[in-house]
Amino acid sequence: MGSLASEERTVVGWAARDATGHLSPYTYTLRKTGPEDVVVKVLYCGICHTDIHQAKNQLGASKYPMVPGHEVVGEVVEVGPEVSKHSVGDVVGVGVIVGCCRECRPCKANVEQYCNKRIWSYNDVYTDGRPTQGGFASTMVVDQKFVVKIPAGLAPEQAAPLLCAGVTVYSPLKHFGLTSPGLRGGILGLGGVGHMGVKVAKAMGHHVTVISSSSKKRAEAMDHLGADAYLVSSDAEAMASAADSLDYIIDTIPVHHPMEPYLALLKLDGKHVLLGVIGEPLSFVSPMVMLGRKSITGSFIGSVDETAETLQFCVEKGLTSQIEVVKMGYVNEALERLERNDVRYRFVVDVAGSNIEEAAAGAPTS
Numbered sequence: 001m002g003s004l005a006s007e008e009r010t011v012v013g014w015a016a017r018d019a020t021g022h023l024s025p026y027t028y029t030l031r032k033t034g035p036e037d038v039v040v041k042v043l044y045c046g047i048c049h050t051d052i053h054q055a056k057n058q059l060g061a062s063k064y065p066m067v068p069g070h071e072v073v074g075e076v077v078e079v080g081p082e083v084s085k086h087s088v089g090d091v092v093g094v095g096v097i098v099g100c101c102r103e104c105r106p107c108k109a110n111v112e113q114y115c116n117k118r119i120w121s122y123n124d125v126y127t128d129g130r131p132t133q134g135g136f137a138s139t140m141v142v143d144q145k146f147v148v149k150i151p152a153g154l155a156p157e158q159a160a161p162l163l164c165a166g167v168t169v170y171s172p173l174k175h176f177g178l179t180s181p182g183l184r185g186g187i188l189g190l191g192g193v194g195h196m197g198v199k200v201a202k203a204m205g206h207h208v209t210v211i212s213s214s215s216k217k218r219a220e221a222m223d224h225l226g227a228d229a230y231l232v233s234s235d236a237e238a239m240a241s242a243a244d245s246l247d248y249i250i251d252t253i254p255v256h257h258p259m260e261p262y263l264a265l266l267k268l269d270g271k272h273v274l275l276g277v278i279g280e281p282l283s284f285v286s287p288m289v290m291l292g293r294k295s296i297t298g299s300f301i302g303s304v305d306e307t308a309e310t311l312q313f314c315v316e317k318g319l320t321s322q323i324e325v326v327k328m329g330y331v332n333e334a335l336e337r338l339e340r341n342d343v344r345y346r347f348v349v350d351v352a353g354s355n356i357e358e359a360a361a362g363a364p365t366s
């Protein structure tokens, strides 16, 4: 590594250049190491459905070139002089957020993901005016506040999906008081976030029903993930017999979908927690929530503290994510397969094992 803060680093990432969302090698520079910055050599980075939403401009605010990736596990290779949380050699994680104002109510309450001045790990602008770029890259420079230690006992590739998918389910269960054993939960959409939902909810002692768009994942859900029941959402009879049975639903569907069939599954005071990013209005008639005092709410990832808690929870409970590890050269196929619901359940890119700097020699720069 070059001497501390002396120069900007030139790194290689895989970037989308337009709304096709196709990623290709891209060379760019990172800021000099600031006093509170940690330089992270990326080892692994998970592929979240949000990476598709962003790379393909499905949220309408994408800027290119864009290096996605926000389930980043890496090794600390350099620290700024005022870094106290991390040391060179630590294995650490970086998630969706890399900056916040530190002054607003959410920041003071340590739920900085709800800061209106949050800085996203990619497709955003950092305090120095540069674009932020994510974890499908050889290296990131990140403020120590947004870097979590990966605890001993978690393999780095296993830890990657916990940094978004894992904490995204852990946080609302905790926040909404849904951690007591014996609760009956529904996991709607068995993908990257949903499969962590099954695992986390089971580890909390819940009775877990997977609600899926097909029966394809039934055997795995019941036999491997430990779900207690499995509903196919188009099976009207099965859905009707499960009416009024769930304390909560964790809804991870990434596209527009009807709400009423799922609201009907909730018991009195049941909660429907929306996690999927959907850019069109969802609809339901008011008696669907009035008659049963049901709540429809949402939740956004989790704080840095909750991320550390999620990692610890997974170590203590022996939870692992179910992943398919791929090289960076496969990332576009992986994105396509994720989009067509063909992964069990999270792709994780072996970034360090893909030699992207060497492979990209001669690739286009900014």
Ligand SMILES: NC(=O)C1=CN([C@@H]2O[C@H](COP(=O)(O)OP(=O)(O)OC[C@H]3O[C@@H](n4cnc5c(N)ncnc54)[C@H](OP(=O)(O)O)[C@@H]3O)[C@@H](O)[C@H]2O)C=CC1
Residues within 6 Å of the ligand: 047, 048, 049, 050, 051, 053, 164, 165, 168, 188, 189, 190, 191, 192, 193, 194, 211, 212, 213, 214, 217, 252, 253, 254, 255, 257, 274, 275, 276, 277, 278, 299, 300, 301, 302, 338, 339, 341, 345
């Ligand atoms: N709120 C937050 O903080 C976060 C939000 N997200 C968002 O959550 C959503 C899910 O992310 P992720 O788990 O990575 O995505 P995945 O694609 O891995 O999983 C989504 C699952 O939803 C189901 N699904 C997919 N398409 C459809 C469809 N057309 N109709 C009905 N069901 C469908 C599938 O499950 P099945 O086969 O069982 O039907 C699929 O596996 C995304 O919108 C993502 O952006 C992600 C992370 C954090």
Ligand SMILES: O=C/C=C/c1ccc(O)c(O)c1
Residues within 6 Å of the ligand: 048, 050, 051, 059, 096, 164, 277, 300, 301
């Ligand atoms: O995957 C993590 C990000 C999720 C997300 C949630 C809500 C929203 O408006 C986004 O742009 C992203």
Ligand SMILES: [Zn+2]
Residues within 6 Å of the ligand: 048, 049, 050, 051, 070, 096, 164, 165
């Ligand atoms: Zn994500």
Ligand SMILES: [Zn+2]
Residues within 6 Å of the ligand: 100, 101, 102, 103, 104, 105, 106, 107, 115, 116, 117
């Ligand atoms: Zn703030």
